[in-house]
Amino acid sequence: MQPAEGTPSIRRRLLLLLLAPLSLLLGLGVFIDYLSGTSPIRTAYDRALREDALAIAAHLRDEDGNGRIDADLPPQAVAVLRADSVDSIYYAVRDADGTLVSGDGDLPTEPPRGDNPSFRDIQFRGEPIRIGSYATRVGNAAVTIAIAETTRKRVAATTRILTSIVLTDLLQLAGTLLLVWLGVRYGLRPLRDLGAQIRQRSARDLAPLDAPVPIEVQPLVNALNNLFDTVRAAAHSQQQFLANAAHQLRTPLTGIIAQLELLARDPAGAAIREQLLDLHQGSRRLAHTANQLLALARAEPTANTQDQFHELDLAALAGDGVADHLDRSLAEQIDLGADAQPARVFGSAWLLRELLANLIDNALSYTPAGGNVTVRCGRVGAGAFLEVEDDGPGIPADERARVRERFYRLPGSRGNGCGLGLAIVEEIARAHEAKLSIDDGPGGHGTRVRIEFARRV
Amino acid sequence: MRILVVEDDALVADAIRRGLAKAGYAVDHVGSAEQATSAMESESFDLAVVDIGLPGTDGLTLLQRMRRTGTALPVLILTARDALADRVSALDLGADDYLVKPFELPELIARCRALIRRSRSATNSDLVIGPLRLELGAHRVEVDGVAVNLTRREWAVLECLALNVGRVVAKERLVQAIASWDEEIGANAIEVYVSRLRTKLGGATPIRTVRGLGYRLDDAAS
Numbered sequence A: 001m002q003p004a005e006g007t008p009s010i011r012r013r014l015l016l017l018l019l020a021p022l023s024l025l026l027g028l029g030v031f032i033d034y035l036s037g038t039s040p041i042r043t044a045y046d047r048a049l050r051e052d053a054l055a056i057a058a059h060l061r062d063e064d065g066n067g068r069i070d071a072d073l074p075p076q077a078v079a080v081l082r083a084d085s086v087d088s089i090y091y092a093v094r095d096a097d098g099t100l101v102s103g104d105g106d107l108p109t110e111p112p113r114g115d116n117p118s119f120r121d122i123q124f125r126g127e128p129i130r131i132g133s134y135a136t137r138v139g140n141a142a143v144t145i146a147i148a149e150t151t152r153k154r155v156a157a158t159t160r161i162l163t164s165i166v167l168t169d170l171l172q173l174a175g176t177l178l179l180v181w182l183g184v185r186y187g188l189r190p191l192r193d194l195g196a197q198i199r200q201r202s203a204r205d206l207a208p209l210d211a212p213v214p215i216e217v218q219p220l221v222n223a224l225n226n227l228f229d230t231v232r233a234a235a236h237s238q239q240q241f242l243a244n245a246a247h248q249l250r251t252p253l254t255g256i257i258a259q260l261e262l263l264a265r266d267p268a269g270a271a272i273r274e275q276l277l278d279l280h281q282g283s284r285r286l287a288h289t290a291n292q293l294l295a296l297a298r299a300e301p302t303a304n305t306q307d308q309f310h311e312l313d314l315a316a317l318a319g320d321g322v323a324d325h326l327d328r329s330l331a332e333q334i335d336l337g338a339d340a341q342p343a344r345v346f347g348s349a350w351l352l353r354e355l356l357a358n359l360i361d362n363a364l365s366y367t368p369a370g371g372n373v374t375v376r377c378g379r380v381g382a383g384a385f386l387e388v389e390d391d392g393p394g395i396p397a398d399e400r401a402r403v404r405e406r407f408y409r410l411p412g413s414r415g416n417g418c419g420l421g422l423a424i425v426e427e428i429a430r431a432h433e434a435k436l437s438i439d440d441g442p443g444g445h446g447t448r449v450r451i452e453f454a455r456r457v
Numbered sequence B: 001m002r003i004l005v006v007e008d009d010a011l012v013a014d015a016i017r018r019g020l021a022k023a024g025y026a027v028d029h030v031g032s033a034e035q036a037t038s039a040m041e042s043e044s045f046d047l048a049v050v051d052i053g054l055p056g057t058d059g060l061t062l063l064q065r066m067r068r069t070g071t072a073l074p075v076l077i078l079t080a081r082d083a084l085a086d087r088v089s090a091l092d093l094g095a096d097d098y099l100v101k102p103f104e105l106p107e108l109i110a111r112c113r114a115l116i117r118r119s120r121s122a123t124n125s126d127l128v129i130g131p132l133r134l135e136l137g138a139h140r141v142e143v144d145g146v147a148v149n150l151t152r153r154e155w156a157v158l159e160c161l162a163l164n165v166g167r168v169v170a171k172e173r174l175v176q177a178i179a180s181w182d183e184e185i186g187a188n189a190i191e192v193y194v195s196r197l198r199t200k201l202g203g204a205t206p207i208r209t210v211r212g213l214g215y216r217l218d219d220a221a222s
Helices: A010-058 A075-082 A152-187 A189-200 A218-265 A267-299 A314-324 A326-331 A349-366 A421-431 B010-022 B033-042 B059-068 B084-092 B105-123 B152-163 B171-179 B187-201
Strands: A089-095 A100-103 A118-124 A127-138 A141-150 A309-313 A335-340 A344-348 A372-380 A383-390 A434-440 A447-453 B002-006 B026-030 B047-051 B075-079 B097-100 B126-129 B132-135 B140-143 B146-148 B207-210 B214-217
Touching (some): A010 A075, A010 A089, A010 A127, A010 A141, A152 A189, A218 A267, A218 B010, A218 B105, A267 A349, A309 A314, A314 A335, A314 A372, A326 A335, A326 B207, A344 A349, A349 A372, A349 A383, A349 A421, A349 A447, A421 A447, B010 B026, B010 B105, B026 B033, B033 B047, B033 B059, B047 B059, B047 B105, B075 B105, B097 B105, B105 B126, B126 B152, B152 B187, B171 B187, B187 B207
Parallel strands (some): B002 B047, B047 B075, B075 B097
Antiparallel strands (some): A089 A100, A127 A141, A309 A344, A372 A383, A383 A447, A434 A447, B126 B132, B132 B140, B140 B146, B207 B214
């Protein structure tokens, strides 16, 4: 049986409860590693920019003491300052009025905010740059030095670090998730084994579950075993009751039938022979019905007949069934025969004998004198079949479902029947997990009732 | 022929007693296993009809005790229970046949007759089935007192059928019965012997063909 959509699953629940927080935690770890890996890089490059700013400041002079700043920056010094194989370096020195003293006029120069120097990330000449502002005094004059570089080296270094950190972390994440998944799978294995053990059992098997299970599942198994015990006890007492009922019903019926038979044959009863024969017939019908009711009760699933199931020879069963009904078939001038091929099934001998007796009984009842009834068995596919075929008038197709109902009899039925025969057959077939089908007999005449067992032994 | 009926139900016991008496048997009836034991100690019987559901000691226990003391008396078990276990244990314990209630008197009488005949054929070499009389030791057959000449194979088939009178005998079993004389006998040959037997014995002792199974010698008196 496939679990329905949306059925609670411990595995899914465990995976969800473990994997979701773990993924979050590991994701957070990656983020923190990223931050702690990149901030030293930024600090180191910022410090280098600051050194450059201080170096520029060292070259500034307030020659006249009037606030006009001279930048004493020799071309070699500027070249050294700008020398970088990867990044472009920009700088600008402005006085208190914002007049450019030296450097790149288009570099935005703002007074530092907070720290001195303070750093920002902006766009310049179509490229992201890191820019530092440094405010200092040269003599009496205030100057602002802006020093900036493109971020290529920084990006390259960050990317390198990020790649190694994130790769490691992702591997760790994947490893953890895999371990959790495997752990949950392995941890839940006893539950799966228990499920398999229960699935493999026959529906009629009420023996206690005895596979070792973890203590967490033990209460469940105990409850199941208690339930099995209760059902087994109930089935046992039902069988006891049936045995007693059978005895209490059959013994007096035997006496009544035998006494009526003797009376009907006795010359003293000649005057009322008709009535005696009617009574005899009626008692026989009553006995038949009692037998059928008991058989039906025994065939029902609650009867728990599992311990009566053994390996059986269908051909021997078919032969016995024919032999048991031979006298009746001779009396009714019906040719009763068998076509029994070897086939063995797992079943209850008593129930299958009862099934076959009902089928043969029905066939003999519905077949006119001169007709044929054949009991067949054999192998079919992986299974086996047992069938009884007659060439009587047959069962109309629209009656075939109804004849399986309890106490239903075909209109115009004759014989001793009480309408339980096919209901018993169906119940017994079900107990053997076999399929019952009713079809036309040979050449479209008569009836063929077939029982197909899914597995043979 | 004397039959002991062990049955506690008065109505059933009375009917069995009267039915068997009408069929020509002397019948003693007791209602418990204890009474049955003492009856068997003082008298000798040809057959015991024993109900399983006796008060006190049940019929199976009685049967078990009889077999333990070495009594070879044929026993027909009556049971009102249909569980297979009861039948199997009855046969395992040494019952010769069983009959499930409710049964018909003629059926009971036929079974009794068959059991008595079988037990007598084991000690006595004569087998009488209706007009048929078989001298098992001498391989001689008479129909209504007139000797009939049979070949060895015909005799073997008839003997096998007669020892199982009223029961279906599979063709293969008849083949085996003949095979002790000749290894090369097919199932088809049996049909020939049966057909010859039918002609030689006349219609008084019908050998029925049971389609797909074999043959049955009818018990003409039943």
